[in-house]
Amino acid sequence: MTEEVKSNWLYQESTSKPDIADVFREYDEYRRRKGYLARVCMSFSCTLQSRTQSSITYPDVAKQVMKSKRIQATLDTCARQDCPKEATTFSLDNEEEFEDPKQLPEKLAFHMKRANHLLSKMKAGISLSLLKLTSWVLHRVLRYFLSTVQVHKGQMEMVQKAAESSHPLIFLPHHRSHLDYVVVTFILYNYGIKVPHVAAGDNLMIPVFGSFMRGLGGYFIRRKLDKVEGKKDLLYRAVLHTYMQELLRAGQNMEFFIEGGRTRSGKAAAPKGGLLSVVIDSYMDGLLEDAYIIPVSINYEKILDGTFFIREQMGEQKIKETFWGALKAVWRVLMSHYGNIRVDFAQPFSLKEYLQSAQYTNMEARKENLESRRNSFSRARRSSGKLRPSGSLTSLYGTDVVVEDQRQTVKDLAQHVVYTFVNSSTIMCTTMLAFLLVTKHRKGARLEELVQSFEWLKEEITFRGRDVGFVGRAPTVIQYAADVLGDNVVKKYSVPADDSLAGSEDSIGTELMYFEPVTCLPDVFELRYYASGAISVFLMESIIATTVYGVASDDLDIRHISTTDVFVSHDEVMEKAQRLCALLQYEFLFVPPCTSLGTELSSAMDKLITYEILREEESSLHSAYTDSREMQWAKRFASSLKMQEYSSDEEEEEEVAFKKLQVLLDEPDCYNRFNFLLTVLAPYIESYWIVVQSLTRLLKEDMPENEFLGTIHQIALDRVEDGVAEFAESVSMECLKNAIKALQSIKVLEIYYDTKTVEFTKTVSLCDKYREEERLNDFIDFIEDCRM
Numbered sequence: 001m002t003e004e005v006k007s008n009w010l011y012q013e014s015t016s017k018p019d020i021a022d023v024f025r026e027y028d029e030y031r032r033r034k035g036y037l038a039r040v041c042m043s044f045s046c047t048l049q050s051r052t053q054s055s056i057t058y059p060d061v062a063k064q065v066m067k068s069k070r071i072q073a074t075l076d077t078c079a080r081q082d083c084p085k086e087a088t089t090f091s092l093d094n095e096e097e098f099e100d101p102k103q104l105p106e107k108l109a110f111h112m113k114r115a116n117h118l119l120s121k122m123k124a125g126i127s128l129s130l131l132k133l134t135s136w137v138l139h140r141v142l143r144y145f146l147s148t149v150q151v152h153k154g155q156m157e158m159v160q161k162a163a164e165s166s167h168p169l170i171f172l173p174h175h176r177s178h179l180d181y182v183v184v185t186f187i188l189y190n191y192g193i194k195v196p197h198v199a200a201g202d203n204l205m206i207p208v209f210g211s212f213m214r215g216l217g218g219y220f221i222r223r224k225l226d227k228v229e230g231k232k233d234l235l236y237r238a239v240l241h242t243y244m245q246e247l248l249r250a251g252q253n254m255e256f257f258i259e260g261g262r263t264r265s266g267k268a269a270a271p272k273g274g275l276l277s278v279v280i281d282s283y284m285d286g287l288l289e290d291a292y293i294i295p296v297s298i299n300y301e302k303i304l305d306g307t308f309f310i311r312e313q314m315g316e317q318k319i320k321e322t323f324w325g326a327l328k329a330v331w332r333v334l335m336s337h338y339g340n341i342r343v344d345f346a347q348p349f350s351l352k353e354y355l356q357s358a359q360y361t362n363m364e365a366r367k368e369n370l371e372s373r374r375n376s377f378s379r380a381r382r383s384s385g386k387l388r389p390s391g392s393l394t395s396l397y398g399t400d401v402v403v404e405d406q407r408q409t410v411k412d413l414a415q416h417v418v419y420t421f422v423n424s425s426t427i428m429c430t431t432m433l434a435f436l437l438v439t440k441h442r443k444g445a446r447l448e449e450l451v452q453s454f455e456w457l458k459e460e461i462t463f464r465g466r467d468v469g470f471v472g473r474a475p476t477v478i479q480y481a482a483d484v485l486g487d488n489v490v491k492k493y494s495v496p497a498d499d500s501l502a503g504s505e506d507s508i509g510t511e512l513m514y515f516e517p518v519t520c521l522p523d524v525f526e527l528r529y530y531a532s533g534a535i536s537v538f539l540m541e542s543i544i545a546t547t548v549y550g551v552a553s554d555d556l557d558i559r560h561i562s563t564t565d566v567f568v569s570h571d572e573v574m575e576k577a578q579r580l581c582a583l584l585q586y587e588f589l590f591v592p593p594c595t596s597l598g599t600e601l602s603s604a605m606d607k608l609i610t611y612e613i614l615r616e617e618e619s620s621l622h623s624a625y626t627d628s629r630e631m632q633w634a635k636r637f638a639s640s641l642k643m644q645e646y647s648s649d650e651e652e653e654e655e656v657a658f659k660k661l662q663v664l665l666d667e668p669d670c671y672n673r674f675n676f677l678l679t680v681l682a683p684y685i686e687s688y689w690i691v692v693q694s695l696t697r698l699l700k701e702d703m704p705e706n707e708f709l710g711t712i713h714q715i716a717l718d719r720v721e722d723g724v725a726e727f728a729e730s731v732s733m734e735c736l737k738n739a740i741k742a743l744q745s746i747k748v749l750e751i752y753y754d755t756k757t758v759e760f761t762k763t764v765s766l767c768d769k770y771r772e773e774e775r776l777n778d779f780i781d782f783i784e785d786c787r788m
């Protein structure tokens with residue numbers, strides 16, 4: 001981009017947030033400055049960056065794909081697999097034997113045709129004219145339902161700088177809405193950056209829309225690579241792999257949604273590694289010198305996609321995308337208003353540097369593997385003239401098994417990206433209001449109370465280095481946020497000041513504004529969806545608070561401020577906090593892969609000490625521990641220090657220094673903060689508790705997974721109906737599924753395919769270790785204790 005265009009474009013905003021630019025206003029400003037004639041001329045042929053964009057090319061790489069060694073070798077493999085084997089009849093160069101070698105060319109032709117077909121169904125065909133036209137249309141249409149599309153100027157400069165390098169940019173956004181990819185391409189286009197090729201699930205290949213998507217950079221992939229479970233579709237994998245590699249080789253930018261679909265809960269989902277593995281593979285194969293990875297978070301005041309996620313959280317089936325469905329959705333969107341959007345581009349980082357980074361060099365073995373793989377690979381490619389997939393030893397989509405070490409590398413990078421976009425996202429005003437309403441003010445609050453909490457929350461968020469996506473006075477912002485969220489999420493009404501709800505003496509006779517969240521099923525999921533955006537800000541502190549509560553629940557009464565002395569052991573809290581994180585591993589990403597969980601938990605505990613919720617004290621075993629539960633822990637602690645077996649005889653003589661923590665809930669500030677931190681995770685704990693306490697009852701015998709999940713979901717629904725559920729959102733299907741996955745991962749449950757059934761039913765069983773009632777009860781008690 002030329003300096004002139006850049007400076008014209010980046011207009012200086014005189015708002016209270018000078019770093020933030022609104023794409024619409026910049027466009028208007030640019031046009032205004034250009035004068036009338038230019039405005040008219042630009043009107044159709046425009047947009048801001050048309051000059052810069054015209055010099056960018058988007059080549060069709062289909063020919064290179066079909067000629068590639070990988071495709072040729074896979075065609076060969078597939079053809080050979082199709083020819084029935086028989087001993088001793090014929091032998092080709094890799095020593096396989098065939099009944100009828102004459103079938104081979106025929107099979108090859110068949111697979112070649114199939115590869116062509118797969119590629120033509122997959123590939124994008126970016127048209128510069130279509131981009132221009134769409135950008136022009138979007139500048140007009142988006143304003144119907146959005147107030148602003150905000151970006152951070154500094155972030156855009158960083159992306160532009162990265163784009164000036166010769167390396168492809170890989171945009172990896174958090175996926176919330178169908179507007180995500182539109183907005184990312186729209187912004188990049190307007191900033192003169194080469195628009196990315198975007199991986200779209202083939203469910204979006206719907207008439208008209210599908211063709212537009214292709215012209216704007218979409219290429220279509222299967223959401224499940226293999227059509228038949230357990231049978232790899234080698235040719236499809238090779239076509240996808242090669243297509244992506246050729247795009248990267250041609251210097252094209254890419255975008256894909258690493259979570260594999262839109263979030264149903266508002267939280268980030270566990271990332272998938274398939275497409276990312278192709279990017280890493282391209283670097284490993286030496287096809288790509290480097291690439292810039294850019295996590296992106298797109299934050300909406302109101303989500304455009306309606307409340308599709310509510311159905312799924314209630315256990316109903318996903319609705320299929322259709323042409324009419326898409327038209328209806330567009331119409332609905334145009335007829336409503338969705339406030340502001342803020343798009344955050346995280347700092348681009350070099351893939352090469354990441355893989356060689358300090359954190360990675362810690363894992364010497366892994367690094368050595370990567371290096372030796374890369375070296376051996378380049379050597380193999382240089383020396384080998386054989387027809388085999390390039391890099392077949394290590395190929396992710398080729399015919400070979402992906403080595404575990406390599407999978408871990410991809411997984412780590414994927415998690416790093418997710419952690420980055422979650423923890424760099426801007427918190428919008430609707431998220432803040434929803435978050436306060438599900439935590440501090442679940443029963444509702446007067447405007448004045450909300451204002452106080454809102455200002456407190458804003459301070460907490462900014463203090464932790466996160467940004468908020470609004471300016472203005474809290475009362476105005478709160479009322480605006482409530483209006484944007486709508487009546488089905490927050491009820492807003494006036495109450496007379498002398499009403500018992502209002503209760504403020506100095507405002508008797510006047511009207512007070514009262515806000516009440518909708519916490520019943522199914523609407524509570526919408527409230528929770530918005531609230532989820534702020535959980536990451538308090539996650540680690542909330543884990544510590546929940547664990548402290550779990551450890552001290554017998555002595556701790558959190559219904560009111562109390563001055564009772566309650567002590568917990570520092571190490572027990574740390575140990576149980578790690579266990580809690582393991583249990584919630586599919587809900588949240590607690591730390592990036594290069595950071596130790598223990599360190600993060602310690603610093604969260606330090607925060608609670610700073611807030612004076614906890615007070616640290618040095619103590620000795622015999623003086624502090626008297627009851628049997630604590631004594632048990634003391635024994636464990638002693639043995640973990642590799643001390644002699646701790647016995648009651650030695651109790652009087654041995655003095656072991658250890659840390660205990662006093663829980664201080666005697667000050668309103670500390671008490672309120674502690675309660676607030678508990679409410680952040682409480683609905684999740686309730687869901688997990690529902691699952692674990694059903695284990696003994698349901699799994700006396702093994703049970704098909706679907707039936708197990710369905711029964712637990714029904715139990716959760718019944719609890720809400722009977723009025724015994726503390727949090728209606730504990731029925732969340734996603735949460736219950738995650739709980740089962742976590743229990744499988746920590747080896748409480750085992751899931752296997754039952755070969756005795758015709759269709760190999762996925763079946764759940766209790767692991768042997770937990771068949772002992774005592775052991776299972778211990779585990780259930782731990783979660784029970786953490787429940788509010």
Ligand SMILES: CCCCCCCCCCCCCCCC(=O)SCCNC(=O)CCNC(=O)[C@H](O)C(C)(C)COP(=O)(O)OP(=O)(O)OC[C@H]1O[C@@H](n2cnc3c(N)ncnc32)[C@H](O)[C@@H]1OP(=O)(O)O
Nearest residue numbers: 182185200201218224225260272273274275277396407410
């Ligand atoms: C100005 C104008 C503006 C207008 C502007 C408009 C823009 C117009 C663009 C439209 C654009 C629409 C965009 C829609 C948005 C979606 O449609 S989002 C949904 C589609 N996208 C995605 O799903 C992307 C993320 N998903 C993935 O990466 C998934 O892995 C895949 C590729 C879909 C495959 O999923 P899967 O079949 O479930 O398989 P999965 O277990 O993930 O693994 C498959 C293979 O990947 C490899 N793999 C997986 N994990 C690993 C790992 N950790 N390490 C190494 N290899 C791995 C292995 O080879 C594995 O095979 P196996 O060896 O295990 O057999």
